[in-house]
Structure formats: C-alpha cells, structure tokens
Amino acid sequence: MLDSERIRRDPSGTAQRLRDRGFDGDLAPIVELLATRRALQSEISRLRHALKLRNREVGALYRAGRREEAERLRAELKRSPDEVSDRERRMKAAAAELEQRLLHLPNLAHDSVPVGPDEAANVEIRRVGEPPQFAFEPKPHQELAAALGMLDVERAVKLSGSRFAVLPGAGARLERALARFMLDVQTRRHGYEEVWLPLLVSGAALTGTGQLPKFADDVFRVEGRDLYLIPTAEVPLTNLHAGETLLRSELPKRYVAFTPCFRAEAGSYGKDTQGLIRQHQFDKVELVKITEAERSYEELESMTRDAERILQLLELPYRVVLLSSGDMGQAAAKTYDLEVWLPSQGTYREISSCSNCEEYQARRARIRYREAPGRRSRFAHTLNGSGLAVGRTWLAVLENYQQADGSVRVPEALRPYLDGLDAFRLPAAQG
C-alpha cells in the first residue's frame, strides 16, 4: 500500500509513476476520498470534544449533589440532535472505499528500475557460467525423467489432473536432496533462520503481502473458510511480524522456509504445458528479510547473491535480470530475476525472483520498527526471494547434466545429499 500522504501531496507525480507500473486507473477519486475523510474526521473530532465536556458535567453535577441541574442537563442532551453519528457513518464509508482503492494500487518503482511496459524493457545485469555444449540433441527434462523412472505424469493426472506431478524413487530423492542442500546453504553459510510454517493462511495474511484483494484468482481457497493455500512461503514468513513493532537492534530479520507452493495458474492455459515448469504445486525454498529502511537495497543485493550461490554451487549457468517497471509484481519496488539455462529450450528461464518491497507490504501488514523504546516507530522494509524454486532446479539439473546415453550426472555439491550417487542411470543400463 502506498503512503496516502504522498498521494495527497503529489497526486500527478504519483499518478505518472503508477502509470510506469502499468496502472491505468485514475487517482482523482482517491484524492477526493482523502479530502472527504480528513474533513469529516476533524469535524467529528470537534463535535465529540464539545459533547464530551457536557457529558462530564452531568457526572460532576450529580457528584456535587446538584440533582436538579444534572437532570435538566441530561434531558437537554437527550433532546439535542445527534450530529456525530451521521458524519461518522459517512466517514467510515469514505475510509472503507479509500482502503479498497488503495489496496489495488501497485508499489512505485525504485529510481534504478528501467521504465517500460513489459519484459522487453528488462535489463540483463550479468551472466554466470557457460551453457553446456552437447554433441547430441539435448532432451527436455520430462523425457529424460520419464525414461529414468523419476517422473510419472500419467498417474499424476489420474490423481489430480493436469499441472501436477508424481516423482517416484530417484525423482523424489532428488527433490529432497535439493531442498536439504538449499536449506543448509542458506542457514549455515548465509545466516538465515529456518522456520516451519502453516501452508494454509488467512485472507488477512494474503492482504498483508499483496496477493489479495487483486489476485484472488491466482490462489486456491478452502471451500467455505477464510483459508488459502499459500502461493509462496513469502506470505507466512513476511506476516510473521504483522502488527508488530520491532526494535531496530533486532533487524534485519532473515528467514528461510522450505514449503510447497500452490498456484491456480488461472489465465496461463497453453503456457508451459509440457514438463514441470508450471505446476499447481511445487516446492520452494524462500528467503525473507525484514530490514530498516536505510539498508534495504544493500540487503536486496546480498539476498540476490545468496540465491545465486545455489546455482553457482550446482554449477548451473544462469543470468541475472533487472525487471522493468511494467514486469514487476505489484508489491515490488525493485526485482532481480535469476534465470537458469535450459538446454531443451535454448533459453534462460526464471528460477528465482528477489524483490525489495520497501514499505508496501509493511504498511498493509503493519510491520514497524523503532530506534529505541519510546522513539517514534517507522514502517520496516520487507524483501523476499526464492532461494530457489526446487522444482525448476530439479529440471534444470536434469537438462544441464544429461549425457548422450540418457543418464544424468549428479552435480558434485549434491552428491553428499544422495549418499554419494554420481549419476541417475537408465534402468536397462543398471547392474
């Protein structure tokens, strides 16, 4: 949520920067609602004050034993018209509509973000690692995995329909190995605190991080209840401190969680229908930081490097992309995507997204901090990043480490997590 004070002070400048974010709405109603709320608020405040004094007088008269005067004043007050509640109703209505409108506005982009309508305006920051050269036609991961007995699409369809997967045997082991490896790196080497979380969260939590109210179609809701399957652990992690005022000395908070993520993928029909790129359910190791305002951009750089570390250790070629104003998620002020090389597609595909949301989520979730007890509180800055999407890492390993005979080498860094296994081999080739 944006600072309404900012909108009031500079409506046209804010509107321009919102247009950079792809927001085509009009700020005029918001500006008007702000003025209405403000005027009614001060009027109510004034009326209340006057009323309060007279009500107290009744009590004082009773206590002084001046019953008759007290009764007279009481009767008078009873007869006097209610000037407050009507204004209060109008004020509440204005405030509620204002709130709804504000909740739909995206964050403003940071100055360093390229302005543009879509991914065409993104800027590549760096490339790390060389795409592997194959003396044969590299296969897509779903073919490799099916042959290796690591993926069973038919049975997944039988259980749940499209965009779900069953990973038998070695497939499941690889998924678990990757998750443990990522968690170990982020907790031991980068100092994140691991947290185990609910996978179902309230609407309030989703509103706090920005998925609601605008993107209700993207999340699965439990029938008849105010509970939703998390689309990312960013939601419970960031909301851990919702409504709290932290002390500056305890910042930054650095959290990591390994969870399944659930996405309805409404509107993505026909996109990435083959393979495991786009699923309704996937595993992810998520990083979240809560920082003081002055440090958040340093923390974004280090968080991005923390995510990159996984790709480096797995020796997967990737690039870092700075998203343009039009390509970012609604809560982000600045986002770096990490894209891993996929040989079968001959291109880089998103495997992580690291964002600084500045105050946007902190305002919605009311996450504050203060310098010291007694000092004024400020909104914290929140950051989130994948470290990494496990499912996409799984398939990137298969594709990049595939051999001519259909086997897949295991990256060195992962072998300790697979009892020293050096390759996934075809059943026929085994023994």
Add this chain to the structure above:
RNA sequence: GGAGGGAUGGCCGAGCGGUUGAAGGCGGUGGUCUUGAAAACCACUGACCCGACAGGGUCCGGGGGUUCGAAUCCCCCUCCCUCCGCCA
C-alpha cells in the same frame, strides 16, 4: 463435536455506568546516595491519528446495541485456556 472459563498498557494484574487513558506491582529511563556497584529513595515511563506549536481525537480482542455518558450492561464474532469425545 459437547461443557465451562477467559481476553485490560512491554509483562503481571485491579477496575460501584460519570475527571479512568485506566489502581498496584514488575520491567524500563533519569536522578539522589556511593570510590564503584547493589540496595534504598524520588521522578518519569502505552499506542495510533490530526496539528508548526498549543492542543484535540481514537484505542481496554473485533463488530453492533442500550445510555446524556460504556473498560464496566446486552447481543454477535474471533482467539486462548480447562475438562470430555475423536484423532496423527
């Protein structure tokens, strides 16, 4: 699922419907005393909003109601606790 009991400031805990934004304690901050510390004593110490300041308003889990006036009375909701049932 059934039966009870709760929700008050950073924490514990009072609170006849009328100077109660809220006693008391703990904690915290400052001071006196002390070579220093502890102890003791004194003072200060909730949040949010509007305002340059003075000041004003709101907040006792959330929402509604009764009343001239609600932390205090009534209704609904949420959450927590205890016991029973069920259960990994």
